[in-house]
Amino acid sequence: AQTVTQSQPEMSVQEAETVTLSCTYDTSESNYYLFWYKQPPSRQMILVIRQEAYKQQNATENRFSVNFQKAAKSFSLKISDSQLGDTAMYFCAFILGSYNNDMRFGAGTRLTVKP
Amino acid sequence: KAGVTQTPRYLIKTRGQQVTLSCSPISGHRSVSWYQQTPGQGLQFLFEYFSETQRNKGNFPGRFSGRQFSNSRSEMNVSTLELGDSALYLCASSPGTHASTDTQYFGPGTRLTVL
Numbered sequence: 001a002q003t004v005t006q007s008q009p010e011m012s013v014q015e016a017e018t019v020t021l022s023c024t025y026d027t028s029e030s031n032y033y034l035f036w037y038k039q040p041p042s043r044q045m046i047l048v049i050r051q052e053a054y055k056q057q058n059a060t061e062n063r064f065s066v067n068f069q070k071a072a073k074s075f076s077l078k079i080s081d082s083q084l085g086d087t088a089m090y091f092c093a094f095i096l097g098s099y100n101n102d103m104r105f106g107a108g109t110r111l112t113v114k115p
Numbered sequence: 116k117a118g119v120t121q122t123p124r125y126l127i128k129t130r131g132q133q134v135t136l137s138c139s140p141i142s143g144h145r146s147v148s149w150y151q152q153t154p155g156q157g158l159q160f161l162f163e164y165f166s167e168t169q170r171n172k173g174n175f176p177g178r179f180s181g182r183q184f185s186n187s188r189s190e191m192n193v194s195t196l197e198l199g200d201s202a203l204y205l206c207a208s209s210p211g212t213h214a215s216t217d218t219q220y221f222g223p224g225t226r227l228t229v230l
Contacts, residue, residue: 037221042223043203043223043224044221044222044223044224045205045207045221046221047218047219047220050218091158102160102163102171102173103148103150103160103207103219104160105157105158105159106157107157108157
């Protein structure tokens with residue numbers, strides 16, 4: 001079974017600083033995809049970044065980047081130049097590379113960006 | 116393009132009743148997935164519909180069911196409501212053609228409260 005673990009229930013960071021959110025996962029499969037989703041207080045889940053397991057290069061989207069360590073089954077999210085609008089719940093998610101849309105989520109990390 | 120819409124946004128029911136939630140996917144998307152979000156269990160996959168057929172199903176009792184119409188709109192139904200069914204129900208749509216390229220886009224959710 002696939003599981004996703006986020007060990008940091010809450011984190012805070014000062015505006016303009018950098019913060020890293022941790023995520024580990026467990027699977028015996030080799031073809032899968034990893035995601036970070038953001039859920040602001042308004043509740044709409046938004047995709048932040050995705051990573052294909054077969055790609056060694058870490059994904060980057062503007063201020064958001066990941067550190068994907070496949071052997072260690074680790075998938076951390078780095079937010080640079082944190083902004084107040086980054087305050088949200090962040091969920092790490094996993095899906096197998098097939099037609100199976102059964103996405104597994106971690107418990108989430110509540111990030112607060114302080115002015 | 117308009118995003119994923121869910122109706123109603125809020126719902127209050129009593130134990131034993133049944134409820135139907137609706138989800139309209141992004142235009143052109145053929146896959147609709149449903150998730151239940153609770154503080155205790157986090158985000159859990161309910162089921163996915165693609166081209167009017169249930170393609171995947173999570174580990175939920177038979178009281179939870181769904182369907183998809185020819186225009187890709189989807190409904191989920193919960194019968195004989197229990198207090199534990201109180202949750203935010205999220206719908207996500209994707210093109211549905213292949214998980215390797217698909218991204219799931221989430222709606223704002225329906226907040227169901229069971230009294």
